[in-house]
Amino acid sequence: MSVSLAEQLRGRLPYPFETIAVAVTFSSRYKVVIKEAARLARIHRSKLILIYVGVLDEQQKQKMTRCVKECHIKEKYFTIISMKGAVVNTILKICKQNVVDLLVLGALKKESVIKHYVGSVARKISRKAKCSVLLMPNPKDRPQTFNKIAVSAVDLPKTPLTMTTAVYIANQENSDVLHVVSEEYIPMFESAYADCSTDVELDNRKAEFAEQCKLRTRKLLDEIPGSSAINIKKRVIFGKPGHSIHVFAKSCKPDLLLVNSPKKHLGLLDRLFPHDLEYLLEDLPCNLLIVHSRGF
Amino acid sequence: MVKLGHHDIIVFLIALGLILIIARLFAELFNQFKLPSVLGEIIAGVLLGPSVLGFFWPESFEYLFPFIAHPEFTSTIPVQYAMDSMINISVIMLLFVAGMEVQLPLVIEQGKVALSTTFFSMLIPIAVGYLGVHFLPDLFMATDGDVGLVGFFIGVVLSITALPVIARILIDMKLFKTRIGMTIIASAMLIDLLGWLIFSVLLSVIEGGSSGVDLTYTLVSIILFGGFMLTIGTRLIDKSLPWVQTKFAWPGGVLALSFGLCFLGAAFTESIGIHSILGAFIVGIAFGESANLRDRTREIIHQFITNVFAPIFFVSIGLYVNFVENFNFSLIAILLVLAYSSKILGARIGAGLGGLSKKDAWTVGVSMNTHGVLEIILGSLAMSVGLINEEVFVAIVVLVVVSIITSAPMIKRTINK
Known part of the structure; x- marks a missing residue:
């Protein structure tokens, strides 16, 4: 009995990345984006799919094939798929049909104000995708391993899977360090305690929250296989989720930052009143991997 | 132009000083019982106002808050304005x-x-x-x-x-x-x-x-x-x-x-x-x-x-x-x-x-x-x-x-x- 696509996707772990896809646009950076995706495909021993939206002529096909072969990937390990249609929906459709685990996209670090509100292709896909998405604002001609990885350990149900994925990638990449960053946000904290707490009491309360966070992270890490093999640094930062990790990533400069996929479909309202992922999409601090939990 | 006179300034500053200090004392007292400061501050106002101080010690009330005890006296009107402005600014804040x-x-x-x-x-x-x-x-x-x-x-x-x-x-x-x-x-x-x-x-x-x-x-x-x-x-x-x-x-x-x-x-x-x-x-x-x-x-x-x-x-x-x-x-x-x-x-x-x-x-x-x-x-x-x-x-x-x-x-x- 054949299993439907929806059933195949539901409950599928975000890793290992059996199938990696990369969207090709023939822009000035298309080769470097393919090279980055090819490096990941090699490390994770994945099947590589090159997606092109539109009609692909023979010359373009050859260009893509040549580029992948230059990355030492044999022809049997990659496929080129082209399809006509609306860019975002077509890419998402191809990803779904081919049970893609990771979609690699080249993206601008920042976009113009209007484009931010309207939504570029890469940002739209990040908000809608049903698989993990890797946004690369600065793909390199000579791709390098992700030596320094950071993961957001915000207190949400999806976080354990994101952390597990981070540990998995850190092991695969043989990374030097994995920063596990707990984002703690207590709106109203200042006003709730403004009238009746001394400085010491307030600091103690914050320290109490930080300790709870550390304990939660430690518990989670203890349960993740392979975590003991990595150099893990735990941090607790206070601030709005998404914004605080953005600030952290800007100062720490990791090679890769992992965050949860959005809790719900993000729309214009979420861009007007930004929260969580929107802060990162507004200004990509580094390579950003949005881990999709696929119904877990 | 209505201006605060020498005496008005003294009355106004005494009132403000008393309000802030007594309110804080009551807020701290209420905090000891894990109650919000605002309750202490309201109680402080009730005690300082016509309900308690004005009722039991009317002379003291009139001396400390003449602009409340006798608002009809023209000499206290500038203080009323000043107090009203402070209260308005407080509400806005x-x-x-x-x-x-x-x-x-x-x-x-x-x-x-x-x-x-x-x-x-x-x-x-x-x-x-x-x-x-x-x-x-x-x-x-x-x-x-x-x-x-x-x-x-x-x-x-x-x-x-x-x-x-x-x-x-x-x-x-x-x-x-x-x-x-x-x-x-x-x-x-x-x-x-x-x-x-x-x-x-x-x-x-x-x-x-x-x-x-x-x-x-x-x-x-x-x-x-x-x-x-x-x-x-x-x-x-x-x-x-x-x-x-x-x-x-x-x-x-x-x-x-x-x-x-x-x-x-x-x-x-x-x-x-x-x-x-x-x-x-x-x-x-x-x-x-x-x-x-x-x-x-x-x-x-x-x-x-x-x-x-x-x-x-x-x-x-x-x-x-x-x-x-x-x-x-x-x-x-x-x-x-x-x-x-x-x-x-x-x-x-x-x-x-x-x-x-x-x-x-x-x-x-x-x-x-x-x-x-x-x-x-x-x-x-x-x-x-x-x-x-x-x-x-x-x-x-x-x-x-x-x-x-x-x-x-x-x-x-x-x-x-």
Whole structure:
């Protein structure tokens, strides 16, 4: 009995990345984006799919094939798929049909104000995708391993899977360090305690929250296989989720930052009143991997 | 030009000094019993005012607060102006920090359950408040012409949830970050926003006749101002804050910017016929929304307003209103029954329809029935425009006090059931 696509996707772990896809646009950076995706495909021993939206002529096909072969990937390990249609929906459709685990996209670090509100292709896909998405604002001609990885350990149900994925990638990449960053946000904290707490009491309360966070992270890490093999640094930062990790990533400069996929479909309202992922999409601090939990 | 004379300045400064020190002492005393400072500050006002000091030691009261004891004396009028200005500024500042607490992204994140809880926990109390005044106009001292307005006002008072009070209870009970906690906070924030909008329009309707400002013009202006401040204004503040916080003296630069914008916003809404508090509230939302506002700066703004301006306002309540003379037991009892039943039921229905389990919906219902300082501000403003009298105002203050005292035990009981 054949299993439907929806059933195949539901409950599928975000890793290992059996199938990696990369969207090709023939822009000035298309080769470097393919090279980055090819490096990941090699490390994770994945099947590589090159997606092109539109009609692909023979010359373009050859260009893509040549580029992948230059990355030492044999022809049997990659496929080129082209399809006509609306860019975002077509890419998402191809990803779904081919049970893609990771979609690699080249993206601008920042976009113009209007484009931010309207939504570029890469940002739209990040908000809608049903698989993990890797946004690369600065793909390199000579791709390098992700030596320094950071993961957001915000207190949400999806976080354990994101952390597990981070540990998995850190092991695969043989990374030097994995920063596990707990984002703690207590709106109203200042006003709730403004009238009746001394400085010491307030600091103690914050320290109490930080300790709870550390304990939660430690518990989670203890349960993740392979975590003991990595150099893990735990941090607790206070601030709005998404914004605080953005600030952290800007100062720490990791090679890769992992965050949860959005809790719900993000729309214009979420861009007007930004929260969580929107802060990162507004200004990509580094390579950003949005881990999709696929119904877990 | 009316100017403060030598003696006036002495009287004014003594009054301010006493208010701040005695309010702090009572706030600290109440904190020892884990009660909010505001209760201590109101009690300090009652003790210093005509209810206690003026009744038992009238000479002392007249000596310390001549502008309250004998407002008819022309020599004390400048002090009255000065005091009135201080109280107005305090209310504007309080609304500014109240606005800073409203986090619209949190409301959007919570989605359906927050909207449903907000809708029903406003609709039912407003309906109950309106009907209560409609059927008992004499008790609420509403005349034939303004039964509707008074009813609507009482409904708005019953519908508001005290954000800082409930936030603290939820943090202390480790419920803040749960789904129930987030639903309560998000709904209370939205209710705050809607409540102040409704109340401001209500005030402009009452005052509209006298000022002659067209209501349609006022409404369009406020929608445009609110829309601008909550979108473009918020972004501008957010983008400028990192620059201000690093290039200007800290915290002086950011304090000047925040209070400056607060007063400008307040002046704008006042100029279009809506009370100044709404402008301060909206600017507060735009300011509080900024992710670039440092926690420490936020803390300083809160500390400054909560510990300097809030006591002036809350003590002044007790100073100007005689709580003993205006204590109407039946009115208080009816108001308590209407408030508790409508708010708990409304929020419970809304949370249930929003998808929470029966038990969680009851917890939300009971938690949302926490009233606080905003209701007192609402009451004092309504009293100042003659919408309600002192008896109704005292009943509102008692409702707030009783609800603050009963909230935490009631929430604990509901959770442990």
